Amino acid sequence: MxxxxxxxxxxxxxxxxxxxxxxxxxxxxxxxxxxxxxxxxxxxxxxxxxxxxxRRRAGLRPAPAKPRPEPAAADPRPPLPPAAARRLAMLLSNRPGTAGGGRRGTAPDLMELLPQWLALANERGFAAPPEALPALLDAARGRTDLRPAALAFAGPRALWLARLNADWRFALRSAPGGGSEPPPDETDRIRQLWQEGLFAERVALLGALRARRPAAARALLTTTWATERAEDRLMFLDSLRTRLGSADEPFLEQALSDRSRNVRATAAELLSALPDSALAGRMAERAVACVAVDRTRGEPTIVVEAPHQCDAGMERDGVVPKPPAGRGERSWWLGQLAEAAPLGSWAARLGGRTPEEIVALPVADDWRGELHAAWCRAAVRQRDTGWSRALLGPPSAPDAGGPGAVSLAERAKLLSTLGAEERADWVAGFIAAHGLSEAFQLLGVCATPWAAPLGRAVVDALNIARDAGSYPWSFSGVMGLAERCLDPVEATRLDALTGIPDETEDTSPGAGSYWAEAFQRLTTTLRLRAAMQEELGAVPPDPRPV
Incomplete structure (x- = not known):
């Protein structure tokens, strides 16, 4: 029918x-x-x-199956110990919230321990468990500070997954050539990626090549330099900071004539970091002409005659002619000349004095702050430890600063030029003399875990603040740093501070219970970090054949 x-x-x-x-x-x-x-x-x-x-679903004809994706590259690293794998799952799945009123309770912040766990796992050479990779990539997606360590730990499987999930594409941008960087000897493939790759891929490729073969990276950059956009030239030029050397001077000298002011300024900054460069010599000649020692006064005194104009030669060498709001032109020009001049040129100009003796000289007419600030910037740029020590002065100096350090930011930068042990000793002395009120920024430049003298100084200062009934929330930043940076062996010493102290009339309301919570959280976190280290064990042997 x-x-x-x-x-x-x-x-x-x-x-x-x-x-x-x-x-x-x-x-x-x-x-x-x-x-x-x-x-x-x-x-x-x-x-x-x-x-x-x-009906619509039943009536669909099945489409031809797509080819299966190629398997992920093998990861030769040994797997995590079972206890460490469980700890990683806990760190990735738990993120305690902060209670109201600024109080966090006694539970450790597990997400803040994840960077340290990743650093330990990478140091020991373990491979990430495949089942943990999605959560690990999600965590790295939300926190850019995690990405280098997370991607190093995740290995080739992370790049394989990133090609299948758009949410994880950052992993491809973070690896040279999207994880497919050509070997160093395959120059044709390197050149092709440089000419045809995405901007992020090209930046990553140039940075990786610069770290291994500086001359090859510079030669690759010159092949397309004239046709690059100004903002791209600036990013590419910044890669020359890695393994900067005298061989880069001819290229940087040419960049001083670039049509972009930012490119010219960066080229001048890089050249000034090379004390033997022609630009450094020109800036030294200009700077020392502005400074002299006047011996006619009661004691030798530095006198300053700042430049009266910014000529074309100064502009070409990176001096910005127009000062920011609130700055005088002459002091602005003087500061730029002094910070770009090699620090070694000042001894001959100022009577063969050492950096300590130069910094100790009085400076006439209120030029001291400007001159010392410029020397601070020069010491950081040129990584001159002798001048950094002189400008920092002893940590116990009055007013929480040395003779040349003009701010906490300057002191932190000067400290970054010193070795880890010397840096920790200086900050420990600073805390012992001045307390913790200005120490947070200085603690941030110290190597972790903190050396024993620095750790003891921080704990002692926290204890003093606790006993004095100080307002506790003002030390929450230092307490958070201590949770991540204090050596776990300090946990036993801290047990005595976990009780609620007696409150006096001068104590802030609720301060005692807050301090008890904070120290309980600190000791719990330190013991958790100790357990993390034990679970990851010693560095495993290299699995590759000898």
Whole structure:
């Protein structure tokens, strides 16, 4: 028997698009004739939509299967010990919130321990468990500070997953060539990636090549330099900071004539970090001409005659002619000349004095702050430890600063030029003399875990603040740093501080219980860090054959 076609006004003949339209408008606004009137209309519409959905899915023809993706590259590193794998899962799945009122309770902040765990796992050479990779990539996606360590730990499987999930594409941008960097000897592939790759891939490729073969990276950059956009030239030029040397001077000298002011300024900064460069010599000649020692006063005194103009030669060498708001032109020009001049040129100009003797000289006419600030910037740029020590002065100096350090930021930068042990000793002495009120920024430049003298100085200062009934929340930043940076062996010493201290009339309300919570959290976190280290064990042997 031949089937008869359904009438147009019956539900079976209603097109799918019409069903969707009625559902979007609502049956109270539009009730077509193929639906019952009244309160039954919504139910009938949903029944019809369900039937048509089944029909549409059942009527689809299966498409040809796509080729299977190539397997991820093998990871030769040994797997994590079971206890460490469980700890990683805990760190990735737990993120305690902060309670109201600024109080965090006694539970450790596990997400803040994840960077340290990743550093330990990478140091010991373990491979990430495959089942942990999605959560690890999600964590790295939300925190850029995690990405280098997380991607190093995740290994080649992370790049394989990133090609399949757009949310993880940052992993491809963070690896040279999207994880497919050509070997150093394949120059044709390197050149092709440089010419055809995405901007992020090119930046990563240039940085990686610069770290291994500085001359090859510079030569690659010159092949397209003239055709690059100004903002791209600036980013590429910044890669020359890695393994900067005298061989880079000719290229940087040419960049001093670049049409972009930012590119010219960066080139001049890099050249000034090379004490033997021609630019450094020109800046030294200009700077020392502005400074002399006046011996006619009661004691030798530095006198300053700042530049009266900024000529074309100064501009080409990176001096910015227009000062920022609130700065005088002459002091602005003097500061730029002094910070770009090699620090070694000042001894001859100022009577063969040492950096300590130069910094100790009085400076006439209120030029001391400007001159010392410029020397601070020069010491950081040129990584001159002798001048850094002189400008820092002893940590116990009055007013929480040395003779040349003009701010906490300057002191932190000067400290970064010193070795880890010397840096920690200086900051420990600073805390012992001045307390913790200004130490947070200085603690941030110290190597972790903190050396024993620095750790003891921080704990002693926290204890003093606790006993004095100080307002506890003002030390929350230092306490957070201590949780991440204090050596776990200090946990036993801290047990005595976990009780609630007696409150006096001068104590801030609730301070005692807050301090008890903070020290309980600190000791718990330190013991957790100790357990993390034990779970990861010693550095495993290299699995590659000898």
């Amino acid at each position: 031949r089937a008869t076609a359904a009438a147009p006004d019956t539900p079976a003949a209603v097109p799918w698009e019409e069903v969707v339209t009625v559902a979007l408008l609502g049956t109270d606004r539009r009730t077509p004739p193929w639906l019952p009137p009244g309160r039954e209309a919504p139910r009938a519409l949903l029944d019809l939509a369900a039937v048509k959905t089944v």
